[in-house]
Amino acid sequence: MGKFPGNKLKGKEKYQHLYHYTSFDSFVRIWCTQSLKLGVIAGVNDIQERYKPIMISNMHQIPLGKAFHEIRQSYKQLSFTMDFDSYMKGSMSPMMWGYYADKSNGVCIELDYSKLKFPKNAIKGPIKYVKYLKRNIDLPTDLSTIQDIRKFLKRNAKEIFLTKQSSWAGENEYRVVCSDLDFLDIKGAISAVYLTSYDSLECKMVEHLLAQTEIPVKFLHYNSSPTGKFAIPILTDTQSYREQLEAAASNPDNALLKIDRQAEAHLRTHQNDESASLLKSKYKL
Numbered sequence: 001m002g003k004f005p006g007n008k009l010k011g012k013e014k015y016q017h018l019y020h021y022t023s024f025d026s027f028v029r030i031w032c033t034q035s036l037k038l039g040v041i042a043g044v045n046d047i048q049e050r051y052k053p054i055m056i057s058n059m060h061q062i063p064l065g066k067a068f069h070e071i072r073q074s075y076k077q078l079s080f081t082m083d084f085d086s087y088m089k090g091s092m093s094p095m096m097w098g099y100y101a102d103k104s105n106g107v108c109i110e111l112d113y114s115k116l117k118f119p120k121n122a123i124k125g126p127i128k129y130v131k132y133l134k135r136n137i138d139l140p141t142d143l144s145t146i147q148d149i150r151k152f153l154k155r156n157a158k159e160i161f162l163t164k165q166s167s168w169a170g171e172n173e174y175r176v177v178c179s180d181l182d183f184l185d186i187k188g189a190i191s192a193v194y195l196t197s198y199d200s201l202e203c204k205m206v207e208h209l210l211a212q213t214e215i216p217v218k219f220l221h222y223n224s225s226p227t228g229k230f231a232i233p234i235l236t237d238t239q240s241y242r243e244q245l246e247a248a249a250s251n252p253d254n255a256l257l258k259i260d261r262q263a264e265a266h267l268r269t270h271q272n273d274e275s276a277s278l279l280k281s282k283y284k285l
Contacts, residue, residue, distance in 0.1 A: 007086040014172075016083070016112075017113060021081070022107055041073055041075055068149050076178060078177075080173065081172050081173065089110075091192075091235065101196075105196075107193060107206065123177040124176045125175070126175075127164050127173040128164075130165065196221075219236060
């Protein structure tokens with residue numbers, strides 16, 4: 001996984017892999033169809049993106065303004081997370097797990113960017129985060145037709161579709177926007193699947209779905225830093241980790257397991273007496 005802390009990534013290094021957070025149920029549909037559904041702009045969770053006010057110079061442009069809103073709303077979009085640095089993968093964000101993966105009970109899909117099949121007319125790229133967004137989109141006075149509006153949208157795509165207020169910067173988003181695409185084909189592009197548990201039913205079902213592939217299934221957890229002062233996120237193979245724990249639990253010579261069971265028994269013996277000491281000085285090994 002590399003050395004912690006990681007080094008800063010530049011340019012395309014940030015999105016050699018892209019990450020899509022979702023619920024377990026949605027993952028099953030994604031896996032079965034090998035596609036990701038683009039969402040309508042009106043359904044996004046950013047109130048500054050749902051509707052963008054425009055500024056017109058005269059009343060003659062009012063119909064043009066209405067057409068602008070309708071055409072912009074016809075675009076659909078798909079959001080991914082990029083790698084944060086050379087160590088922090090896009091699948092390691094607690095915030096993204098909480099917001100977009102069913103409160104951390106869902107799945108994060110890793111995709112190989114080079115294997116994704118984007119339409120030629122797709123607007124795509126990393127989101128630019130700015131402290132303040134412009135209040136209005138100024139429509140030039142030389143626009144008069146629907147064709148003019150479509151050209152204006154393409155010329156100003158980065159500002160209109162790929163710019164967000166900086167309070168969203170933690171999403172580290174890469175976005176795909178298209179007016180004539182409902183599903184993005186991801187066949188052959190999934191390079192890993194992540195969860196936050198190694199023994200949940202969802203985890204075992206993901207392993208079953210991917211059993212005939214070489215796609216790794218891993219889970220996010222934390223180890224202590226070398227100094228012991230903070231937690232470092234790590235990704236570990238779910239099945240190997242589970243088998244390792246099961247082997248340790250069935251080992252009659254496992255001293256840690258004996259200590260844990262005796263400590264549990266000591267707690268249960270005294271849990272109804274709040275004045276009793278829970279300190280246990282001796283263990284039988």
